[in-house]
Amino acid sequence: MAKHAPQYYENLNYFNNQLNHLMSVHGTKQVDLVNALDIPKTTINGYVKGTSLPNMGNLQKLADYFNTLKSDLDLRFKKDADEQIDISPVYNQLTDIRKHKVYSYAKQQLDEQNSNLNEHRSIYLVGSSAAGLPLDYGDLDAELIDLSNIPAKADKAIHIKGDSMEPKIANNSIIFYHEQPTLEIGEIGIFEINGSAVTCKKYYVDYESKKIVLKSINPKYEPMYFNGEQVRILGKVVF
Structure with missing residues (x-):
């Protein structure tokens, strides 16, 4: 993603807010992250000041350090986690008999879901x-x-x-x-x-x-x- 794209700055702002929030809650200082994660001081400083996004390796280190999910730190992963599954490409390739089986099963699951909402x-x-x-x-x-x-x-x-x-x-x-x-x-x-x-x-x-x-x-x-x-x-x- 281009650094000047609006989505890049949205991701950057989200990551910066989440990181600073976790550091505040845990009483973590930049030096603590540098020492614990073996990430250069200048890199950590860029994350904290909101001037750069982490690569995947550093993001995983940060998530592990704060015992949280990557999607809780980085909007790129949150959107992946929230993405809805589109079954239509597979469904459309099925024969009519198999489509009927899929529909029947999906209808059964929906009825069960709606029933569970009202049961004790x-x-x-x-x-x-x-x-x-x-x-x-x-x-x-x-x-x-x-x-x-x-x-x-x-x-x-x-x-x-x-x-x-x-x-x-x-x-x-x-x-x-x-x-x-x-x-x-x-x-x-x-x-x-x-x-x-x-x-x-x-x-x-x-x-x-x-x-x-x-x-x-x-x-x-x-x-x-x-x-x-x-x-x-x-x-x-x-x-």
Whole structure:
């Protein structure tokens, strides 16, 4: 891809934001990456300042260092991961009898998928989360409950107390989240604060102050700023 193409700069900006975010969260300095990954200082400096994209080898080193996926760092891989599979070229080459078999199987899978959306399944309800100031939650004792319409990617459920995420998330509602250690900017997550409290907020980073910023949807609540070591991402809220 040409360096002056719009897509190149989109990829560059995405990688730079994600790298600086991970470095802030983990308290990582440039020298740490240079020493651990055997990548030249000038190269790391270019990544951090947003003047260059990594080659595939260095991208893999960075992903392994932060224990994340290449697609979480580099938009080029994210688009590959999100790309939809087009079966029409293969389907169109089949005989009519085989096309009928493929259609019947696909219809069966669709019916099963739609049925699963409405059936009950068990999921762990892990205590309560604040939607306001962080709420003390102890050890997040889990209770296995049966609910319907649980999102496919949900790993845990949690009870929301507070109105800071209204109108999207109502006070006293039960929401679901997918357990993961990272979030993209602007995503809604469940966060552990200082190892003793939990809250539900939108995730942002102030790169100038190197602070994690947790924002409410309800405008009456002010954003909360934390050092990276004060916050642990428990997961991404899924709807």
